[in-house]
Amino acid sequence: MRNLFLSICLTIVLFLTAGAQALRLPSSGIIDSQPVIEKRVKDYAKALMDFPKNQEMDSILRFYSKEFSGMHDGRTIYLNSIKDGLSSILETNRAGKRVEITAKPRNIRVKMDGDIAWADYDAEVSIRIDGHLIQDERQKCSDKFKKHESDWLLIHSIVTVEKQPVYAEPAKKPEETITQSSSNPIEIVNSTFSVAAGNYRLFEIRLNKFSRVTGRFDVGGSRWSDIRVYCIPVQEYDNWRNNRPFRYWHYSGQVVSGSIDVWLQQGVHLLIFSNLHSKVMGADVRAFITTTP
Numbered sequence: 246m247r248n249l250f251l252s253i254c255l256t257i258v259l260f261l262t263a264g265a266q267a268l269r270l271p272s273s274g275i276i277d278s279q280p281v282i283e284k285r286v287k288d289y290a291k292a293l294m295d296f297p298k299n300q301e302m303d304s305i306l307r308f309y310s311k312e313f314s315g316m317h318d319g320r321t322i323y324l325n326s327i328k329d330g331l332s333s334i335l336e337t338n339r340a341g342k343r344v345e346i347t348a349k350p351r352n353i354r355v356k357m358d359g360d361i362a363w364a365d366y367d368a369e370v371s372i373r374i375d376g377h378l379i380q381d382e383r384q385k386c387s388d389k390f391k392k393h394e395s396d397w398l399l400i401h402s403i404v405t406v407e408k409q410p411v412y413a414e415p416a417k418k419p420e421e422t423i424t425q426s427s428s429n430p431i432e433i434v435n436s437t438f439s440v441a442a443g444n445y446r447l448f449e450i451r452l453n454k455f456s457r458v459t460g461r462f463d464v465g466g467s468r469w470s471d472i473r474v475y476c477i478p479v480q481e482y483d484n485w486r487n488n489r490p491f492r493y494w495h496y497s498g499q500v501v502s503g504s505i506d507v508w509l510q511q512g513v514h515l516l517i518f519s520n521l522h523s524k525v526m527g528a529d530v531r532a533f534i535t536t537t538p
Contacts, residue, residue: 344372464501
């Protein structure tokens with residue numbers, strides 16, 4: 246199942262870079278092509294989000310040239326990779342699982358040179374399976390298109406995934422340690438605190454039995470302030486901190502408010518409020534989260 250998810254995630258990020266693919270243009274020529282390509286990038290993002298529902302593979306594949314190739318974070322991708330990813334999504338749906346895709350292109354810049362076009366843009370891509378966040382990426386995309394008769398087909402794409410900054414600071418000690426010794430709810434956090442831009446705040450939870458963690462958080466401060474909230478096994482901290490693949494029990498995505506409701510096994514876990522994605526804006530967080538066996 247993990248390989249299936251990875252296959253889906255790897256292919257999905259390329260779907261969005263195919264945003265401006267088979268374009269049926271009017272006969273008015275190159276001048277009109279630039280706004281059409283920009284519009285089609287956005288139109289394709291919508292088609293990508295609709296694919297798990299309509300399950301029409303040809304609605305995606307017909308936009309690619311047969312000689313398509315691409316690079317995703319250093320990995321080479323061909324048309325067969327796209328087909329495999331589409332098939333994986335269909336198989337996931339048939340297995341009764343719900344796939345949801347969010348794709349948001351922005352800052353689209355188009356260049357034209359005869360029958361060749363380039364589109365550079367930023368993209369936000371997220372994937373959920375049965376409501377669980379599987380992939381959440383910020384990407385830099387560069388697509389190359391070639392005109393085939395009346396169509397513009399994608400022939401090459403390059404995707405670079407933006408990484409979280411990695412600091413050379415020592416691992417932080419938890420602000421609070423919660424040791425469970427009774428059946429009554431125990432507060433993990435019940436306060437308002439600030440998380441500076443490029444920083445994070447974490448709380449350690451020590452459980453002596455299978456327990457439920459529930460609560461809510463809201464972000465104040467600037468209108469541009471938001472937060473990412475993780476609940477992870479303590480063993481995954483180094484992987485999370487150094488931007489390597491890691492396991493998590495809960496991940497909120499990049500939000501201004503949210504809730505958490507997960508059951509955790511006996512052991513040590515970390516609740517993390519991360520503002521590493523922000524270069525400028527701090528976040529004031531009001532959180533009330535408890536644990537109950």
